Amino acid sequence: MAHSQINPLLIQMLTGKDAGESPTRSALPGAYVREIFRNKEQLSPIYEKNHHMFTCKSCSRKGKYDVGILSVNSEEVVKDGDTQKHIQMTGYFRCKHCNEAGNWELPNSILISIMVGSLPLLGGSESNPNVSFGKNQLFDGTSHQYATDAEEHLLQILKESPGDAYIWNRLGNLYQKGNRPELGVSVFEHSVRLDPKQVESHYTLGDMLAQIEDFPNAGYHFRQMLLHAREYKRLPAEKLRDMLAIGLRELFIMSDHTDGEVSILPTPEELEASAQQEIQPGPIVGMEMEVFPDDVETFYPLAEIFMGLRAKEIPLRERTLNVPKVSKAPVKKKKKKRKRRK
Numbered sequence: 001m002a003h004s005q006i007n008p009l010l011i012q013m014l015t016g017k018d019a020g021e022s023p024t025r026s027a028l029p030g031a032y033v034r035e036i037f038r039n040k041e042q043l044s045p046i047y048e049k050n051h052h053m054f055t056c057k058s059c060s061r062k063g064k065y066d067v068g069i070l071s072v073n074s075e076e077v078v079k080d081g082d083t084q085k086h087i088q089m090t091g092y093f094r095c096k097h098c099n100e101a102g103n104w105e106l107p108n109s110i111l112i113s114i115m116v117g118s119l120p121l122l123g124g125s126e127s128n129p130n131v132s133f134g135k136n137q138l139f140d141g142t143s144h145q146y147a148t149d150a151e152e153h154l155l156q157i158l159k160e161s162p163g164d165a166y167i168w169n170r171l172g173n174l175y176q177k178g179n180r181p182e183l184g185v186s187v188f189e190h191s192v193r194l195d196p197k198q199v200e201s202h203y204t205l206g207d208m209l210a211q212i213e214d215f216p217n218a219g220y221h222f223r224q225m226l227l228h229a230r231e232y233k234r235l236p237a238e239k240l241r242d243m244l245a246i247g248l249r250e251l252f253i254m255s256d257h258t259d260g261e262v263s264i265l266p267t268p269e270e271l272e273a274s275a276q277q278e279i280q281p282g283p284i285v286g287m288e289m290e291v292f293p294d295d296v297e298t299f300y301p302l303a304e305i306f307m308g309l310r311a312k313e314i315p316l317r318e319r320t321l322n323v324p325k326v327s328k329a330p331v332k333k334k335k336k337k338r339k340r341r342k
């Protein structure tokens with residue numbers, strides 16, 4: 001039977017239990033793991049399928065694996081002439097026969113796709129979306145050949161600080177980009193269990209659940225993102241605003257789809273539970289804003305309200321919310337703002 005391609009160390013760190021050399025998917029904790037896996041096809045693809053035949057050096061058996069996006073660090077290749085060493089892959093895969101990771105014989109088909117992919121640089125016409133040039137780095141500046149190498153690196157950091165929800169979020173992103181959403185969702189859930197204010201994990205949970213049309217749970221996570229945004233320091237202010245604006249747009253669309261059953265703004269119970277009493281939905285509701293789902297920037301003013309003081313980090317000319325203070329009185333209706341174009 002083929003292995004589920006899950007790192008035993010991951011399960012051990014998520015559950016505190018030993019799940020053997022080759023854990024199955026049922027060992028993954030989390031409330032959404034099953035529904036995400038079952039509806040995997042509904043998630044928008046991270047990259048186009050990119051299968052190659054690899055030989056595992058540990059068990060000598062062959063298998064076809066989805067390698068994701070190939071990144072070539074051409075600068076390094078020029079330096080030492082070793083193309084193989086400087087190819088990175090975003091797809092998360094382990095040997096389906098022995099569950100070993102990263103011990104591969106690189107197939108020629110990879111080198112050929114890279115050569116074909118580099119033709120546009122040489123004046124060719126077809127560009128290959130699965131080949132890119134440059135270097136993938138983790139948040140700490142380290143660089144790894146296989147997604148399983150990067151995973152191992154993050155798990156070692158987590159061994160030292162298992163309660164660091166931000167690192168768990170980074171690990172979740174790695175699985176998600178590696179086209180293993182069931183691993184990603186389990187890790188994101190773990191991340192918000194450790195820290196209910198992990199805004200980026202709430203965002204991605206909301207996004208994944210919205211895509212598989214689990215609107216009530218998607219709504220919950222997007223609203224948690226809004227509630228804790230003002231305290232979140234791990235993102236630059238403008239990126240935070242972009243994320244909030246996209247989340248708000250999703251909430252707006254889901255509310256529309258469900259005839260208001262999915263609340264756009266945090267509910268009184270959610271406000272109370274999060275102890276964020278200073279965000280009163282009153283003045284927000286009182287403000288009249290024109291929002292258009294196909295123009296995410298129309299959600300910026302609302303996003304800035306949820307950012308609290310963090311909105312002040314955005315350069316004044318880039319800010320959209322021009323009320324000096326959020327007052328109790330409803331803000332007068334404003335004309336739709338001119339669109340900013342970069």
Ligand SMILES: [Zn+2]
Nearest residue numbers: 056059095098
């Ligand atoms: Zn093997």
